[in-house]
Amino acid sequence: MANSNGSKAAARDKRQRLTAAAAEVLHRQGVERTTIADIAQLADVPVGNVYYYFKTKDDLVRAALSAHADHLSLKLAHLDRDPDPRARLGALVASWVERRDITARYGCPTGTLAVELDKREPDGIDTEVGQLFRTLVDWVAEQFRRLGQPDPHDLAITFVAANQGMSLLSNALRDPTIMIREGERLRRWLDDLPT
Known part of the structure; x- marks a missing residue:
């Protein structure tokens, strides 16, 4: 039995390493430029073994999306510990x-x-990534609702769009200070909201 449990744990570990590697490599290189070999190399898994866990690159993309969803869920749960x-x-x-x-x-x-x-081409993966944004927008809207703000969903869209805008410009201009300045602007906006 211990042998069986050990091999299951090793398989879970490989799958987790491949998932984490997929999330990282896809973020750095994008879907089209990433190969299964790139992911296998970062995960330290032989390329041939990848197909045991993920049949296609799209399966790895879905796994990366799942990793992003898990990360978001953990982050929001951590933030929810603050009562304010x-x-x-x-x-x-x-x-x-x-x-x-x-x-x-x-x-x-x-x-x-x-x-x-x-x-x-529409294949369903595009809607899966949209669900991540829906989760974030819904969580942000709930915070605005708890603050008693009118139109909390609209405020949430503005808030998340501000992050996407500052992220895009920071990336396009290779300027991390944009994130600092625009993040401070977002914090001031939050502070100025009536209670």
Whole structure:
């Protein structure tokens, strides 16, 4: 039995390493430029073994999206520990600004995937990345609702769009200071909202 459990744990570990590697490589290189060999190399898994866990590159893209969804879920759960919705939103902005160097180099992981996947033939993956944005927008809207703001969904769209805009410009201009300046502007906007 221990042998069987050990091999299951090893298989889970390989799958997790491949998923994490897919998320990282796809963020850095994009879907079209990434090969299964790139992902296998970063995960330290022989290329031939990848097909045991993921039959196609699209399966790896879906796994990367799942990793992004898990990361978002953990981040939002962590933010939810703070009882103050305004502080939660401010902490979310701070987390975006904290990743400014990575964003300036590679863009927003979810945003860049959304743009790239939208240019392909519709295959369902494009709608899966949209679900990540829906989750984020819904969470942000709930914070604005708790703050008693009118039109919380509209405010959430503005808030998330501001992040996507500052991420895009920071990446296009390779300027991480854009994230700092625009993040501060977002925090001031939050502070100025009436209570």
